[in-house]
Amino acid sequence: QASQDELKAAYRRLCMLYHPDKHRDPELKTQAERLFNLVHQAYEVLSDPQTRAIYDIYGRRGLEMEGWEVVERKRTAAEIREEFERLQREREERRLQQRTNPKGTISVGIDATDLFDRYDEEYEDVPGSSFPQIEINKMHISQSIEAPLTSTDTAILSGNLSTQNGNGGGSINLALRRVTSAKGWGELEFGAGDLHGPLFGLKIFRNLTPRCFITTNCALQFSSRGVRPGLTTVLARNLDKNTMGYLQWRWGIQSAMNTSIVRDTKTSHFTVAMQLGIPHSFMMVSYQHKFQDEDQTRVKGSLKAGFFGTIVEYGAERKISRHSVLGATVSVGVPQGVSLKIKLNRASQTYFFPVHLTDQLLPSAVFYATVGPLVIYFAMHRLVIKPYLRAQKERELEKQRESTASDILQKKQEAEAAVRLMQESVRRIIEAEEARMGLIVVNAWYGKFVNDNSRKNEKVKVIDVTVPLQCLVKDSKLILTEASKAGLPGFYDPCVGEEKSLKVLYQFRGVLHQVMSADNEALRIPKQ
Secondary structure (H helix, E strand, C coil): CCCHHHHHHHHHHHHHHHCHHHCCCHHHHHHHHHHHHHHHHHHHHHHCHHHHHHHHHHCHHHHHCHHHCCCCCCCCHHHHHHHHHHHHHHHHHHHHHHHHCCEEEEEEEEECHHHCCCCHHHCCCCCCCCCCCCEEEEEEEEEEEEEECCCCEEEEEEEEEEEECCEEEEEEEEEEEEEEECCEEEEEEEEEECCCCCEEEEEEEEEEECCEEEEEEEEEEEECCEEEEEEEEEEEEEEECCEEEEEEEEECCCCEEEEEEEEECCCEEEEEEEEEECCCCEEEEEEEEECCCCCCCEEEEEEEEECCEEEEEEEEEEEEECCEEEEEEEEEEECCEEEEEEEEEECCEEEEEEEEEECCCCHHHHHHHHHHHHHHHHHHHHHHHHHHHHHHHHHHHHHHHHHHHHHHHHHHHHHHHHHHHHHHHHHHHHHHHHHCCCEEEEEEEEEECCCCHHHCCCCCEEEECHHHHHHCCECCEEEECCCCHHHCCCCCCCCCCCCCEEEEEEEECCEEEEEEEECCCCEEECCC
16 A cells, blocks of 8 residues: 555665665675665566556566456556456355365264163173163265356255165255346256155245345155145345344145244354244244354354253354364253264264264263263364374475475575665664664564463574664654565565564663564554
8 A cells, every 4th residue: 555655765765775886895786786676676566556556466477477468458456456356256256166066964873872771671681781782773864066057057966865773765856046136046956766756846036125035945746645735935134234034934744834033143143933833833042152262162052842842952063173163962852852962064064973862861861961072072182183283284384384495595595685785774773863862673583482381392483683673764663564574674484384473672762662563463663
């Protein structure tokens, strides 16, 4: 956002600093020529609004393209930036879509009721009866793939297989979705399975107003008993910035009327719902608290009561790696008993393990279902996950250091040369600042500082930047903008890929002060 006047002032200042004629030493003269040429090239680019906009957006690659093919010459800098941001958003959306196109779920139901509901008298003469019998009693696998056909048409292929207590089946579905306008889309669905006959469906989505939309789903299920029609309609409305209200009506298969209100904020998620239907009618309240930590920890609880009984659920989930989220929920209900549900989301794949512990309400089952996963998680996190993530981060940093080693070496040489060329200017600046009791940088360091006791084994990696910072002092002020300080004259990156800070000890009006600033944080001293 620097103005042309600011650019000219900075250009004149650097020219005076690096001008070859100001240095008699042959080595310093050579270094000054190289840095002077770099400053001149930078000013040529930044003083022309067109090339400046291209450089801001595309970097050196854009400047090196012949004929400026990357952008129309007639467009303004603001238009170029706006176009680039739009294209960047589209690219990100496409990348996200490609990454999440294949979606899958694997669910494995485990019957562990023998751990708590044992009837020893029935197993006295059975070999191996002293050990609880834990078995898998159901499994479900589903997968879907989206394939864009045109800019408005998408084909979705999905299938699933299920088995429970030795009996199972599966189905396959093909859906064709067309975006008809900015306000809606329609979808045709065809399906078939070994338990049910052919299925034909039509789904329509439409924005009625900017704050309200409706979805209608019609289906015809063919079977040996005849045709079973079904109709589901959902009307939704934004009640405020963070709250949605839903009304749902379902006719045909499992007819019901449902209404719910969902409030989702940065720190919480709250849902209240009520349903009247055949065979199930219920009321449900759930709350989820989102902690603002780097692991995105969430704690949740819900109460659901209806004709089927009452269920209380509570649990938590946490991010364990860049693409993985692990969660556990304890379900306590009448007459359902006690269950533990473990879920792992890995990118677009979901792995679900519901473990049924007991058909009765046993305090021991609730205790072990609650404490067991916590103990196992913290042990795994400390002994396996944390060391693995630390090793992975070190490998990535090492790879990044190797790929940028030559570039960093060149930057280091340029920074050292710049510091040598700044010595005379800095001496004059200090003399002027001392005369007016102004701003004098006593010491300054840039790089990785270790202040936390938990990181005391890590190595401090800093460079002395006292001279370059003093050189930037003007009229007893030092102003740094919101950008990485590694790009400042006389600076370079001493620890690639790691968190960096700037620590400055300075004197103003004869009084010593100290300030610490993050790498991309703006800095203005003296502090007001």
